[in-house]
């Protein structure tokens with residue numbers, strides 16, 4: 001018996017300790033609101049709002065701010081269990097997300113039995129403030145996404161895939177929700193960007209804080225526009241926050257944000273000027289300067305992320321004879337014809353240039369020697385079969401080609417072009433209408449031959 005009493009007393013002590021240490025306010029009251037027990041947190045929360053400075057009766061203490069509490073308890077038919085759950089009580093004037101957020105208490109009333117009620121009281125001001133801020137942010141973002149007309153905003157995962165679709169993407173590009181999960185390269189024309197280069201931009205964004213590119217892009221209906229594409233890494237906190245979001249289509253969650261803008265108006269004029277400076281007037285292809293610029297950029301990228309870069313130099317065979325027979329206009333027509341074949345034959349991402357009278361060069365990013373040689377051989381075969389009709393006559397022209405490759409951006413553009421030139425010289429000496437790859441034992445061409453090739 002003494003033991004039972006001692007145990008009861010210990011349990012009672014433990015209960016009292018729990019009530020005092022509980023991280024929420026706890027008040028035990030009777031059906032009329034008379035307080036039988038109140039823990040320190042509840043006293044701290046309620047005391048400043050008590051009308052008469054005392055805390056004898058919960059209904060009286062909260063009469064001004066929660067006048068319905070008494071009725072709620074008296075009218076409740078619950079025998080035991082919740083009378084109300086998480087009722088919000090605003091302790092100061094003001095509401096919603098106003099600058100001076102009122103203190104907000106959450107009150108849950110539990111009927112323990114016919115004569116005892118337990119009130120669980122919690123200060124949820126911070127939680128409500130956070131929810132308010134989140135709602136404001138969502139509303140702001142929504143306004144941006146639906147209000148702006150010439151920007152598309154999207155999030156990308158670590159591989160550059162679109163994490164979610166939104167109306168701004170639809171408006172600028174015309175693509176629908178099926179864009180979710182696709183690489184951001186879907187906005188580029190086929191072959192205009194290699195997978196390696198797409199990843200380069202993400203790495204550049206990681207290193208520099210952002211990566212910006214202006215390119216010709218495609219809408220869903222196939223129409224082209226000039227787009228400025230900016231990619232920036234998301235702060236680590238945002239990545240982590242998104243990691244827990246179950247509704248995201250990209251499993252890993254967003255890692256970058258992408259801002260795509262239609263800059264066609266301003267770019268068309270700038271592009272016309274750039275074209276004038278960087279293109280060949282006869283064929284419209286890139287000129288020597290543009291080729292060297294593009295090659296230098298590609299070499300820089302290859303140094304950061306090693307991959308092969310190939311160059312094919314090609315030269316029309318016996319072109320002097322064509323000029324002699326069909327006149328200069330006939331020769332010009334053949335050069336334009338060759339340019340059209342080259343543009344059709346190579347990828348968008350390849351840079352096709354006319355670098356001399358009847359000499360052309362093609363820069364092939366992410367292409368190894370075997371592949372480049374195969375392309376050059378097939379090109380020779382195609383040109384030989386594709387005669388140019390001029391003045392009612394079919395002008396047959398063949399080409400010779402030299403191919404060289406740089407494996408990791410080292411050695412420089414000049415060396416690569418020199419090697420391709422030497423291979424071209426060897427192809428000419430071997431009988432023309434063929435392609436050869438540069439090998440370490442390729443005979444160096446005399447300077448006058450390279451100048452004239």
Ligand SMILES: Nc1nc2c(ncn2[C@@H]2O[C@H](COP(=O)(O)OP(=O)(O)OP(=O)(O)O)[C@@H](O)[C@H]2O)c(=O)[nH]1
Nearest residue numbers: 315316317318319320321323328331332357358452
């Ligand atoms: N129609 C035309 N001819 C050009 C142009 N630029 C250079 N040429 C001519 O291209 C010819 C090049 O001749 P060569 O360097 O002897 O070479 P080739 O006759 O093609 O002989 P191989 O290269 O050895 O096969 C010259 O007759 C140049 O006048 C141009 O813009 N238009």
